């Protein structure tokens with residue numbers, strides 16, 4: 001019952017409340033509504049649960065792509081991680097991440113570059129972590145080629161993303177919403193083919209899993225997670 005209410009409210013939010021707020025002004029919406037929306041939606045129980053399947057695996061020098069509000073910081077294994085460099089162009093989300101960074105025992109550097117143009121040397125990091133961000137990066141192919149470039153040979157890419165569903169009805173809704181949902185959600189596309197994007201970059205999938213997240217609306221809830229290596 002609780003899950004059905006949550007799903008119903010998600011649809012009401014997406015199709016009624018968010019468009020109404022956006023009408024108040026794009027700048028206001030992007031600076032005030034979107035960061036809070038991301039922090040809230042990315043903090044729900046099923047998503048926090050998924051993070052724990054990949055983030056603790058990262059080792060050594062780690063780059064987190066689209067670190068956003070820093071929701072992964074609590075899940076890094078401080079014994080195995082040397083440093084975390086968080087890449088994200090959003091200053092509003094960084095303000096939230098800074099507070100989370102203060103609560104963990106990690107060496108963290110925030111880097112406001114974009115995933116498509118990472119100002120780090122070739123083959124300089126051991127792990128790249130990217131959770132729920134490939135959907136929002138404007139050019140995911142370019143971002144993945146940058147991820148490939150900065151990883152050391154044998155380095156790992158840990159991913160957890162929502163993306164293209166294998167089911168025709170859900171995929172149709174994902175394709176239909178791709179015309180307007182990105183403008184309401186900070187650029188999130190529901191219909192990205194996660195595995196195809198990763199393998200096209202030259203990264204080799206070592207493990208991948210999929211499922212619909214419980215309680216999520218289906219068009220946003222098809223989850224991919226796993227590890228690829230350079």
Ligand SMILES: C[S@@+](CC[C@H](N)C(=O)[O-])C[C@H]1O[C@@H](n2cnc3c(N)ncnc32)[C@H](O)[C@@H]1O
Nearest residue numbers: 042066067068088090114115131132133136137
């Ligand atoms: C849905 S949020 C996910 C945040 C975080 N990764 C998480 O798991 O909660 C998407 C994130 O991608 C970031 N983003 C968007 N475009 C980006 C880009 N070009 N490079 C890096 N990050 C980007 C956004 O600022 C936002 O923080």
